[in-house]
Amino acid sequence: MQLFDTHCHLDFEVFNRDRHEVVERARAQGIEQFMLLGVTCEQWAQLPRVALEIGSAYYSFGLHPYFIEKHQPEHLEALKQQLLEHGSDGRLRAIGEIGLDAECGHMERQQQLLREQLRLAREHQLPVILHHRKTLDKLLKMVRESGPQRGVVHAFSGSYEQGKAWVEQGYFLGIGGTITYPRAKKTRDAVARLPLDAMVLETDCPDMPVCGHQGERNEPARLRQVLSALASITSLSEKDVAERTYRNSLALFGLNR
Numbered sequence: 132m133q134l135f136d137t138h139c140h141l142d143f144e145v146f147n148r149d150r151h152e153v154v155e156r157a158r159a160q161g162i163e164q165f166m167l168l169g170v171t172c173e174q175w176a177q178l179p180r181v182a183l184e185i186g187s188a189y190y191s192f193g194l195h196p197y198f199i200e201k202h203q204p205e206h207l208e209a210l211k212q213q214l215l216e217h218g219s220d221g222r223l224r225a226i227g228e229i230g231l232d233a234e235c236g237h238m239e240r241q242q243q244l245l246r247e248q249l250r251l252a253r254e255h256q257l258p259v260i261l262h263h264r265k266t267l268d269k270l271l272k273m274v275r276e277s278g279p280q281r282g283v284v285h286a287f288s289g290s291y292e293q294g295k296a297w298v299e300q301g302y303f304l305g306i307g308g309t310i311t312y313p314r315a316k317k318t319r320d321a322v323a324r325l326p327l328d329a330m331v332l333e334t335d336c337p338d339m340p341v342c343g344h345q346g347e348r349n350e351p352a353r354l355r356q357v358l359s360a361l362a363s364i365t366s367l368s369e370k371d372v373a374e375r376t377y378r379n380s381l382a383l384f385g386l387n388r
């Protein structure tokens with residue numbers, strides 16, 4: 132079985148002490164590939180290095196809305212520069228994470244940054260990794276305005292109708308720890324009805340612990356629990372779900388050519 136953790140912050144400091152062991156534990160569970168995310172201008176520099184250290188890892192560059200107060204106008208210029216510099220590195224596979232977060236304020240500035248980064252992704256023909264919090268519909272509107280583009284809605288949690296609208300837009304849905312909680316009925320019901328061929332798996336570690344591990348640092352090995360929840364929700368075998376979501380991940384990041 133081969134799995135792809137399409138969203139993990141393995142470069143974060145909390146993994147500095149035992150990153151190697153964390154990756155080994157993941158591999159022992161069949162998690163072979165990892166996507167690391169860009170969040171701030173000053174953090175980008177460590178991504179190519181950590182991806183190389185891990186081996187089978189990829190990375191993206193982006194300005195995360197959560198850090199809106201840290202981002203400066205010149206960071207967009209820096210992003211353009213990074214894309215040019217690393218464009219031929221086969222590991223740079225996306226722009227992300229970018230998006231809108233209703234809890235972080237400065238919404239106009241967030242939208243402006245997002246618009247620019249969507250444009251850059253189109254220009255460089257890279258998929259986008261989208262962060263949302265209470266902004267799914269606003270985000271979809273902006274993505275539609277920006278035009279056709281590949282991408283993934285990270286940590287999808289929403290209604291069937293919302294999921295369907297994103298799938299029709301050609302986006303993948305990032306399925307993470309949320310569905311391991313029996314109480315997440317709305318998202319589990321939505322996921323049961325949405326097409327598996329639009330889903331990829333993710334942990335968002337060190338955040339979003341799976342059920343039974345609340346309060347602990349999350350890690351990619353736990354992707355197995357997400358897989359098993361998705362298999363149970365869709366009434367398919369784990370093997371089927373693993374194969375199909377893995378294939379989707381390759382398509383998302385353009386690794387299947």
Ligand SMILES: [Zn+2]
Pocket residue numbers: 138140168228335
């Ligand atoms: Zn994230």
